Amino acid sequence: MSNTEREVHDAARRAKDAAADLAPMSRADKDEALAAVADALVAEAASIVAANAEDLDRARAAGETEAYLDRLALTEERVSAVADAVRAVADLPDPVGEVVFGSTLPNGLELRQIRVPLGVVGIIYEGRPNVTADAAALCLKSGNAALLRGSSSAYSSNTRIVEVIRGALEKTGVPADAVQLVPGSGRDSAQALMSARGLVDVLIPRGGANLIQAVVRDSTVPVIETGAGNCHVYIDEHADLDKAVAIAVNAKAQRVSVCNAAETLLVHEGIADRFLPRFLREIGDLGVTVHGDDRVRAVDDRAVPATEDDWATEYLSMDLAVKVVGTLDEAMAHIRAYSTGHTEAIVTDSQAAARRFTSRVDSAAVMVNASTRFTDGGEFGFGAEIGISTQKLHARGPMGLREMTSTKYIVTGDGQVR
Amino acid sequence: MSNTEREVHDAARRAKDAAADLAPMSRADKDEALAAVADALVAEAASIVAANAEDLDRARAAGETEAYLDRLALTEERVSAVADAVRAVADLPDPVGEVVFGSTLPNGLELRQIRVPLGVVGIIYEGRPNVTADAAALCLKSGNAALLRGSSSAYSSNTRIVEVIRGALEKTGVPADAVQLVPGSGRDSAQALMSARGLVDVLIPRGGANLIQAVVRDSTVPVIETGAGNCHVYIDEHADLDKAVAIAVNAKAQRVSVCNAAETLLVHEGIADRFLPRFLREIGDLGVTVHGDDRVRAVDDRAVPATEDDWATEYLSMDLAVKVVGTLDEAMAHIRAYSTGHTEAIVTDSQAAARRFTSRVDSAAVMVNASTRFTDGGEFGFGAEIGISTQKLHARGPMGLREMTSTKYIVTGDGQVR
Numbered sequence: 001m002s003n004t005e006r007e008v009h010d011a012a013r014r015a016k017d018a019a020a021d022l023a024p025m026s027r028a029d030k031d032e033a034l035a036a037v038a039d040a041l042v043a044e045a046a047s048i049v050a051a052n053a054e055d056l057d058r059a060r061a062a063g064e065t066e067a068y069l070d071r072l073a074l075t076e077e078r079v080s081a082v083a084d085a086v087r088a089v090a091d092l093p094d095p096v097g098e099v100v101f102g103s104t105l106p107n108g109l110e111l112r113q114i115r116v117p118l119g120v121v122g123i124i125y126e127g128r129p130n131v132t133a134d135a136a137a138l139c140l141k142s143g144n145a146a147l148l149r150g151s152s153s154a155y156s157s158n159t160r161i162v163e164v165i166r167g168a169l170e171k172t173g174v175p176a177d178a179v180q181l182v183p184g185s186g187r188d189s190a191q192a193l194m195s196a197r198g199l200v201d202v203l204i205p206r207g208g209a210n211l212i213q214a215v216v217r218d219s220t221v222p223v224i225e226t227g228a229g230n231c232h233v234y235i236d237e238h239a240d241l242d243k244a245v246a247i248a249v250n251a252k253a254q255r256v257s258v259c260n261a262a263e264t265l266l267v268h269e270g271i272a273d274r275f276l277p278r279f280l281r282e283i284g285d286l287g288v289t290v291h292g293d294d295r296v297r298a299v300d301d302r303a304v305p306a307t308e309d310d311w312a313t314e315y316l317s318m319d320l321a322v323k324v325v326g327t328l329d330e331a332m333a334h335i336r337a338y339s340t341g342h343t344e345a346i347v348t349d350s351q352a353a354a355r356r357f358t359s360r361v362d363s364a365a366v367m368v369n370a371s372t373r374f375t376d377g378g379e380f381g382f383g384a385e386i387g388i389s390t391q392k393l394h395a396r397g398p399m400g401l402r403e404m405t406s407t408k409y410i411v412t413g414d415g416q417v418r
Numbered sequence: 419m420s421n422t423e424r425e426v427h428d429a430a431r432r433a434k435d436a437a438a439d440l441a442p443m444s445r446a447d448k449d450e451a452l453a454a455v456a457d458a459l460v461a462e463a464a465s466i467v468a469a470n471a472e473d474l475d476r477a478r479a480a481g482e483t484e485a486y487l488d489r490l491a492l493t494e495e496r497v498s499a500v501a502d503a504v505r506a507v508a509d510l511p512d513p514v515g516e517v518v519f520g521s522t523l524p525n526g527l528e529l530r531q532i533r534v535p536l537g538v539v540g541i542i543y544e545g546r547p548n549v550t551a552d553a554a555a556l557c558l559k560s561g562n563a564a565l566l567r568g569s570s571s572a573y574s575s576n577t578r579i580v581e582v583i584r585g586a587l588e589k590t591g592v593p594a595d596a597v598q599l600v601p602g603s604g605r606d607s608a609q610a611l612m613s614a615r616g617l618v619d620v621l622i623p624r625g626g627a628n629l630i631q632a633v634v635r636d637s638t639v640p641v642i643e644t645g646a647g648n649c650h651v652y653i654d655e656h657a658d659l660d661k662a663v664a665i666a667v668n669a670k671a672q673r674v675s676v677c678n679a680a681e682t683l684l685v686h687e688g689i690a691d692r693f694l695p696r697f698l699r700e701i702g703d704l705g706v707t708v709h710g711d712d713r714v715r716a717v718d719d720r721a722v723p724a725t726e727d728d729w730a731t732e733y734l735s736m737d738l739a740v741k742v743v744g745t746l747d748e749a750m751a752h753i754r755a756y757s758t759g760h761t762e763a764i765v766t767d768s769q770a771a772a773r774r775f776t777s778r779v780d781s782a783a784v785m786v787n788a789s790t791r792f793t794d795g796g797e798f799g800f801g802a803e804i805g806i807s808t809q810k811l812h813a814r815g816p817m818g819l820r821e822m823t824s825t826k827y828i829v830t831g832d833g834q835v836r
Contacts, residue, residue: 020780023778023780024778113815216638217638220634220635243832243833246835249835251835254835254836360438362438362441362826365828366826367831368830369830369831369833370527370830371834373836379836392536393536393640393642396824406814408782408815409782409783409793409816411785411792412772414787415660415787416789417664417672417788418672418791418797
């Protein structure tokens with residue numbers, strides 16, 4: 001066992017002890033701790049911005065782009081927004097203790113299945129340092145200890161933010177070890193988290209496809225897979241033309257860098273002549289490059305030829321693959337072959353088509369006459385999200401506080417035996 | 419890729435196709451298929467018993483015990499009981515389509531979270547061939563394709579049972595490939611299942627601790643861990659003496675080979691003088707060997723000294739570890755150190771002690787004044803169980819048909835965009 005592995009596993013052990021104390025805490029005590037964290041972030045904003053300046057200097061020296069520097073940068077205003085997000089989490093209902101199932105058994109035993117915290121949640125993330133406070137707040141609210149492993153590029157910012165959070169917790173009933181930054185920032189610290197089976201209850205990777213695949217492959221700790229979205233919009237033969245154009249444009253172009261943006265548009269041949277000219281003009285004017293099949297390219301010569309790769313690509317850019325299909329079933333077969341199971345939408349006025357699509361398309365979210373962009377914890381009314389699960393076990397789709405819980409059965413009797 | 423791996427993955431691909439057809443099927447169609455399966459098992463009972471005779475011959479030649487042979491043996495009567503169990507599964511409500519959450523969002527989008535099948539469920543099991551039909555029925559009812567990998571000792575029986583099931587399905591709307599026995603019966607066929615990520619949605623190992631640990635360690639397919647139960651009964655200072663003795667005796671001795679049997683008894687020192695003499699006499703008279711600490715051995719000299727190993731052992735035999743503790747918190751600390759998180763019970767008339775125990779003990783089931791033996795899908799009213807999960811992700815405790823489902827969000831609008 002390497003030094004890093006030993007240090008990370010020691011941190012996980014402390015997190016496990018903290019989680020045991022945190023699990024039975026009342027909502028009032030947890031909310032008070034979150035308020036203290038928010039206040040401390042505001043009070044210590046200057047020192048957090050100073051630590052962030054070190055990260056920015058390193059990033060500049062490494063020749064990172066302006067866009068990268070902007071994502072990394074913290075100002076006192078941004079720290080204040082992070083504190084507001086922590087307060088918003090405090091305002092959400094506490095999922096712990098919710099009774100999800102219950103009955104009185106024939107022998108008089110009273111059975112209740114209630115939500116309990118998962119325990120220790122490890123989060124491996126890239127990018128912006130605001131995720132640090134955000135993830136810590138979601139874990140605390142749901143009664144979980146957080147083991148945070150951010151990117152090395154934000155190490156100084158993350159270190160200071162976690163110091164501030166722990167300092168605030170020390171004045172509350174929540175143990176400071178409920179929020180820890182994983183020691184080290186290299187690949188070995190992530191690996192040490194992945195091998196901490198029995199100490200860490202779940203790992204949630206947040207970031208690009210490479211990070212997520214590495215965690216899924218290497219971790220012996222259970223993983224919730226998040227994120228990759230090769231999302232499809234299918235324009236049915238019976239679609240309302242105005243809605244079809246509006247939804248397809250919005251799904252692709254409203255924000256292209258996010259997992260719920262559409263990457264492939266499938267158009268029924270029965271509506272292609274009316275839909276495609278108008279849609280291709282609008283989307284082309286927005287600067288989107290269309291990768292189309294022959295029938296698409298016959299309508300708009302700006303479209304480039306689509307290859308097999310295009311159907312499988314999550315562009316996250318101003319690109320869109322477009323294909324004409326003969327039937328609803330052909331559209332669904334295409335989706336089944338290429339989708340990552342995130343979100344697919346149908347635009348149709350046919351009840352039969354909508355029903356067939358929603359019952360047969362096997363994705364975390366299936367939209368009827370709505371943009372794929374709505375697959376989001378905030379849009380779904382969860383108040384916050386830790387990520388969007390694209391796996392089928394435990395949680396699927398946007399993960400709010402409920403998805404950060406397990407359950408246990410409490411069975412109360414008066415002497416029953418078998 | 420070995421031949422076995424290729425064959426198993428090909429079977430998984432066929433299962434995936436079958437699962438896509440099975441997912442949208444109505445309850446009526448699935449129940450009709452289950453009835454056809456039950457009828458076929460009865461009609462083909464003689465050929466199943468004949469296949470079973472081959473397994474029995476091999477087991478006898480290998481010098482297996484009478485108890486082993488009895489567990490392996492099928493008679494026409496036992497086959498008929500298996501068919502009845504399949505019919506009982508048909509009678510259970512269909513979990514697929516159940517709305518678990520829903521709301522109308524401020525923008526008018528209608529959000530529904532509904533239960534859907536997991537897809538392809540791999541089950542790796544040991545022992546009795548009746549599990550084959552049982553697991554297949556639970557998978558079919560919940561809309562999942564079953565990839566069954568039984569023990570090599572029951573290979574002839576399992577092969578014939580699956581032939582009969584598939585033959586019955588061919589006359590129904592359910593594709594025969596929804597139930598398959600994994601090709602081969604060696605270790606490589608189990609390994610091939612564990613590497614079928616993307617083809618198999620979940621693996622459920624059913625059997626001894628070694629099997630389960632091997633699957634958890636080696637599988638890249640998500641696993642639901644089942645079974646190991648180092649269950650504790652804690653007799654609180656404020657326990658009713660009659661109930662305490664009855665529950666402790668029942669939890670240990672009613673059936674010792676099962677995961678919800680008690681393995682360690684913790685007794686508060688304030689009740690030890692009254693409880694222990696009576697309990698140790700009763701349990702000793704039943705033939706249970708007590709592994710006790712010094713205070714237990716001072717009461718009954720039949721007790722043997724408990725070692726550190728005893729606290730950690732799931733005996734599954736007529737053995738019980740017994741320890742006297744000074745406080746409720748000492749009992750909970752012992753449970754936290756040694757429990758496998760299956761089931762723990764407290765016997766107490768104190769509301770405060772019961773509340774502290776149920777809120778702080780982190781196990782799949784926590785019993786108050788009831789035997790640990792009640793942690794069971796049948797006892798909980800689920801009608802059937804595929805196993806008892808001791809992990810925190812996805813399912814925890816007895817797993818019925820609901821736990822064999824995932825969910826998806828269906829969002830219906832009339833043109834909403836962001």
